[in-house]
Amino acid sequence: MPNATKIQDRDELFKQMFEAKQRDFLRTLVTTEVAEEHRIAPCGQHSEPLDRLLLYFNRRPLSERYAIMTIEPFKAYRVVALSGQRGVPPKDVDNEIYPSHIEAQHAIFLRNVQELLES
Amino acid sequence: MAQVKLFGYSDRISVKPGEVIQFYVNADGTETAEAQLVRLIHGDQHPAGPGHVEQEIECPVNGRWRVEKQYTQVGSFLEAADTERRLALEGSFTLFAFVHPLWPQVGMRQCLLGRWDNDKNCGFGLGIKQNGLLEFWVGRGDEVDYLEAEVPLKANMWYFVAASLDAKTGRATLYQEGVVNRYNSVLGKVAPLDLSSHVSEVFRFRPKHLADTPFLMAGSRDWHEKRGHFVSQLYCGKIDRPGLFDRVLGRDELDLIRSGHRPPAKGMLAYWDTTHGYTDQGIGDTVTDVGPFNLHAKGYNRPVRAQTGWNWSGRNDCFRLAPDEYGGVEFHSDALIDCNWKQTKALKLPDNLRSGAYAMRLRAGPGTGLGEEYIPFFVRPKVPTGRIAFLVPTASYLAYANEHLSFDAPIVQGMTGMTPILTDIDVEMYKNPEFGHGCYDSWADGQGVCYSSYRRPVINMRPKYRISSMDITWQYPADLSVIAWLEHHNYDYDVLTDEDLDLEGVAALEPYRCVISGTHPEYYSERMMDATEDYIEGGGRYIYLGANGYYCNVAIRREEPWVLECRKFGDTWKAWEARPGEHYMATTGQKGGPWKCLGRPPQKIMGVGFVSEGFGRSEPFYRMPDSYDSSLSWITEGIEGEIIGDFGLAYDGAAGVELDRYDLTLGTPPNAKVIASSGGHTDNYITHVQVQLHQHPGITGSYDYRVRADMTYFAAPNDGAVFSCSSIAFGQALPVNGFENNVSRLLANVVNAFAKPGPLPDAARPEVTSPETAPAAS
Numbered sequence: 001m002p003n004a005t006k007i008q009d010r011d012e013l014f015k016q017m018f019e020a021k022q023r024d025f026l027r028t029l030v031t032t033e034v035a036e037e038h039r040i041a042p043c044g045q046h047s048e049p050l051d052r053l054l055l056y057f058n059r060r061p062l063s064e065r066y067a068i069m070t071i072e073p074f075k076a077y078r079v080v081a082l083s084g085q086r087g088v089p090p091k092d093v094d095n096e097i098y099p100s101h102i103e104a105q106h107a108i109f110l111r112n113v114q115e116l117l118e119s
Numbered sequence: 120m121a122q123v124k125l126f127g128y129s130d131r132i133s134v135k136p137g138e139v140i141q142f143y144v145n146a147d148g149t150e151t152a153e154a155q156l157v158r159l160i161h162g163d164q165h166p167a168g169p170g171h172v173e174q175e176i177e178c179p180v181n182g183r184w185r186v187e188k189q190y191t192q193v194g195s196f197l198e199a200a201d202t203e204r205r206l207a208l209e210g211s212f213t214l215f216a217f218v219h220p221l222w223p224q225v226g227m228r229q230c231l232l233g234r235w236d237n238d239k240n241c242g243f244g245l246g247i248k249q250n251g252l253l254e255f256w257v258g259r260g261d262e263v264d265y266l267e268a269e270v271p272l273k274a275n276m277w278y279f280v281a282a283s284l285d286a287k288t289g290r291a292t293l294y295q296e297g298v299v300n301r302y303n304s305v306l307g308k309v310a311p312l313d314l315s316s317h318v319s320e321v322f323r324f325r326p327k328h329l330a331d332t333p334f335l336m337a338g339s340r341d342w343h344e345k346r347g348h349f350v351s352q353l354y355c356g357k358i359d360r361p362g363l364f365d366r367v368l369g370r371d372e373l374d375l376i377r378s379g380h381r382p383p384a385k386g387m388l389a390y391w392d393t394t395h396g397y398t399d400q401g402i403g404d405t406v407t408d409v410g411p412f413n414l415h416a417k418g419y420n421r422p423v424r425a426q427t428g429w430n431w432s433g434r435n436d437c438f439r440l441a442p443d444e445y446g447g448v449e450f451h452s453d454a455l456i457d458c459n460w461k462q463t464k465a466l467k468l469p470d471n472l473r474s475g476a477y478a479m480r481l482r483a484g485p486g487t488g489l490g491e492e493y494i495p496f497f498v499r500p501k502v503p504t505g506r507i508a509f510l511v512p513t514a515s516y517l518a519y520a521n522e523h524l525s526f527d528a529p530i531v532q533g534m535t536g537m538t539p540i541l542t543d544i545d546v547e548m549y550k551n552p553e554f555g556h557g558c559y560d561s562w563a564d565g566q567g568v569c570y571s572s573y574r575r576p577v578i579n580m581r582p583k584y585r586i587s588s589m590d591i592t593w594q595y596p597a598d599l600s601v602i603a604w605l606e607h608h609n610y611d612y613d614v615l616t617d618e619d620l621d622l623e624g625v626a627a628l629e630p631y632r633c634v635i636s637g638t639h640p641e642y643y644s645e646r647m648m649d650a651t652e653d654y655i656e657g658g659g660r661y662i663y664l665g666a667n668g669y670y671c672n673v674a675i676r677r678e679e680p681w682v683l684e685c686r687k688f689g690d691t692w693k694a695w696e697a698r699p700g701e702h703y704m705a706t707t708g709q710k711g712g713p714w715k716c717l718g719r720p721p722q723k724i725m726g727v728g729f730v731s732e733g734f735g736r737s738e739p740f741y742r743m744p745d746s747y748d749s750s751l752s753w754i755t756e757g758i759e760g761e762i763i764g765d766f767g768l769a770y771d772g773a774a775g776v777e778l779d780r781y782d783l784t785l786g787t788p789p790n791a792k793v794i795a796s797s798g799g800h801t802d803n804y805i806t807h808v809q810v811q812l813h814q815h816p817g818i819t820g821s822y823d824y825r826v827r828a829d830m831t832y833f834a835a836p837n838d839g840a841v842f843s844c845s846s847i848a849f850g851q852a853l854p855v856n857g858f859e860n861n862v863s864r865l866l867a868n869v870v871n872a873f874a875k876p877g878p879l880p881d882a883a884r885p886e887v888t889s890p891e892t893a894p895a896a897s
Contacts, residue, residue, distance in 0.1 A: 011873040034879055043735025043770075045801040046819065058532035065532065067525065071547075073164050073585070086527060086563055102589065103858045105538050110170070 023119055026056055032111055039066040042105040056111040066093070068101050077104040109119070123484025125186070125492040125743065126576035132513055132681070133497050133616040136472045142479055142494055143460040146186035147482035149483040154464070159476040159495070160606050162582030162599035163592040165505045165768040170855040171583050172603060176477070180466045184481070189461060190346040191553035194353035195454040196338035197406055197416035205412055206234050206363060206390060213368040214245045215281035215376060216361035216427035217298065219447065221564035223251035224273040230339040230352040231280070232361050236332045237340040237351055243326045245282045247272060252596035253295050253316065255282035260326035266291045268316035275305035278314065279377035279427040284322065287748060292319045294373050302433030319365070325753035336361060337450035343785040353452035353565035359428040360446050362390040374457060379430060389414045393446040394428065397438050401425065403707040406448060411624065414527040420456045421570050421682065424450035426707035427698065436711070437703040449712065451562040455555030456682055457574040474500045474613040475601050478582070482881045486584030488543050493581050495595065497614045503630035506874040507612040507630070509605060512640035514617040514647070516580050516594050516675055517571045517611060517683040521548055522559040525587040528694065532588070535734040536803045548578050558685040559694040567695025572682045589734050591769045591776065597851055600768070601664060604853040610866060618680045620647045628654040633873035638665035638850040639777065642673045642685060644708060652724050660873035666779040666828065666847045667729040669721035671713055674706035690809055705850040715785065717807055724784035726831040727779035729845045733804030737775020737848045738797045739765035740830055745792035750881040753872055754794055754832060758863050763795050764862040773862045775848035778804070778828040791833035797846065800826045838878050842869045
């Protein structure tokens with residue numbers, strides 16, 4: 001249970017409790033099939049497990065989200081982490097170069113899944 | 120060596136041959152740039168299209184330009200016209216104002232009112248300390264005396280604040296009282312709050328004044344070695360009815376002003392009545408001083424007027440009903456209307472310049488990325504020559520200008536279902552407040568941005584740019600695909616802009632047999648709506664080549680057409696929400712927001728209106744029964760099969776991104792025909808809030824039949840007609856396969872028929888009956 005003495009906004013307390021339960025459930029949805037489904041089509045109509053995972057990842061606080069940085073349009077991309085702080089630019093997370101944004105998107109998905117499993 | 124960066128803007132967006140356009144360029148890491156006038160043909164680098172296409176054009180200013188670092192004053196404030204230095208007070212004085220701080224704990228000092236030089240520490244000021252405490256200070260250059268309140272100001276609450284200095288005794292007094300009513304603040308009366316503070320102290324000295332320090336509200340004078348004078352200590356929040364007296368006002372006198380009484384005449388030097396000057400048509404940037412010396416204050420970077428004041432009662436929702444309750448003038452530390460850079464170059468456009476989309480291309484250093492800049496503008500003909508006009512939706516470009524959605528909007532990834540794809544230009548914009556914001560952003564203090572301007576570099580009004588949150592071209596670069604299509608087919612077309620339409624009305628459209636819209640003409644002023652409706656009613660033929668158009672009312676001052684006002688609220692999807700009571704635009708006095716909520720759904724003019732948006736995948740259109748009506752066969756002539764547009768640069772389909780739908784209940788003319796409709800959209804496509812009274816599961820693409828784009832056609836009076844494509848992705852399907860595809864063919868069929876003199880092919884069978892009045896079959 002979150003520490004109520006450190007959080008003034010009581011809404012945040014419930015949010016943290018809700019999300020902890022949500023993560024417990026979402027971890028059960030992670031399968032190799034879901035990962036493969038995302039690899040093939042990161043956008044579009046998805047199965048419910050993949051949809052739920054993506055909705056969770058896409059609604060994380062901005063400071064916990066990744067983005068794709070274009071090195072050369074349609075040829076080379078990198079994964080970066082958003083700062084979530086106004087005016088502070090994103091940071092590189094590694095040196096990996098992806099030949100398409102689809103592959104970069106999938107790399108981000110795998111990172112998000114890993115962080116979910118470890119949370 | 121510093122990285123080379125070039126950014127620029129022009130003073131005008133729509134110019135005619137023979138007229139002068141001025142360019143303003145900021146350069147980092149270089150003192151020169153190679154300039155080349157170009158005609159822009161295509162701006163989407165998607166590999167399935169023709170890529171970026173431009174033509175270099177001879178002009179007198181092509182070649183090497185001297186460029187330099189330029190500085191931008193961000194933040195809005197008011198400056199009093201005090202040429203006789205009446206406010207350089209050396210004797211006793213009192214300052215007061217009603218204030219509604221938005222971000223008192225920002226961590227930087229904010230000056231509310233004062234004649235203060237922040238660099239030389241001279242003068243006096245009343246402001247907010249870094250920690251949110253109200254503070255009064257007096258400086259004589261070498262030293263500053265400060266007096267601070269005991270309780271910090273709270274955000275989004277109204278206060279009456281004052282400070283006085285008795286020149287004889289040196290006694291400084293601070294007055295802080297909350298003026299909260301049932302409506303005006305974020306918290307009401309039941310919240311146990313300590314809003315009051317009254318403190319006093321003896322200052323050691325009186326203010327020393329510099330000759331040229333201006334009296335400012337919401338900022339103070341500062342200086343930088345390279346930049347010269349500028350304004351810092353910018354304030355975020357509202358100020359209502361501030362004043363200045365040349366004597367100490369007693370507590371009882373301040374109590375009376377706090378309770379709404381007019382300040383006494385004795386000793387009044389200035390009293391800026393922020394409620395003065397409202398008309399039925401709005402209000403300007405000058406705040407009237409109703410004191411004895413008429414020291415009117417001029418707004419810089421357009422402080423927001425038409426905002427509720429400290430005494431807003433909640434009964435009246437517009438300044439037109441109760442101007443006395445609309446004294447709030449709202450300031451933002453990162454507001455930007457005009458960079459006001461030094462002019463880099465001026466160009467008198469060659470007399471023989473053909474109408475079209477142009478840009479001044481600048482290159483330095485590597486000549487790519489941040490080392491390449493395009494300053495776009497549109498050239499209208501001296502006299503209309505073409506049969507066809509492409510109406511460039513510049514009002515919508517302004518609304519989206521420099522949007523920061525990928526960085527600052529928590530909703531955007533959930534909305535698009537996509538990860539943002541950034542470029543170094545996006546990051547450069549994000550790092551520098553000098554680029555300002557668009558109407559999809561909030562200012563740093565959390566309030567929505569209601570003004571946008573093109574007198575600053577607008578990075579997304581550029582060829583090659585892709586909107587980072589959606590990975591497609593959007594607005595300007597997407598519309599270049601329509602220009603490219605017109606070029607490919609050698610149509611004799613002119614371009615004109617929303618700015619021209621707003622200024623000239625229907626006269627701007629009348630010379631043309633056929634007018635084609637941009638892909639997303641979402642933001643439309645009333646003058647533009649009227650002109651478009653009158654053009655069609657008068658026999659004009661209009662192709663609405665997009666979706667979610669004619670959606671939101673906006674306002675543009677005739678004398679400052681580079682600025683757009685937009686208020687977002689109510690029954691719509693919105694990036695921010697205007698406060699209650701602040702839904703009317705200061706520019707015109709009109710209510711902002713969706714046209715549907717004002718009684719003019721887009722269906723009434725275009726036959727279709729916004730129904731859904733989604734991202735990541737588009738779909739094709741499928742022919743509907745009306746397309747097989749022999750009288751309408753001219754629309755689909757040469758098209759084989761049922762499917763139209765199973766390709767495109769925007770998610771591989773002609774129907775996608777945003778979709779419009781035929782809806783008789785919202786004003787689709789009853790004679791409208793549906794030529795083709797899309798379907799099979801993913802569940803990322805959600806039906807718009809306006810098309811249902813309640814949100815519930817099952818209103819997304821795979822559940823709801825309404826999630827579709829309807830390609831419609833109807834004949835209008837006097838041989839006029841409207842063809843609506845109903846999809847943003849339609850325009851981006853045109854360039855596929857070298858413009859040889861069935862979307863391109865269908866559009867050509869319509870354009871050819873619309874631009875041809877005489878009645879339309881289906882005119883032999885006019886149909887104006889409505890289902891309700893049609894005679895029953897016998």
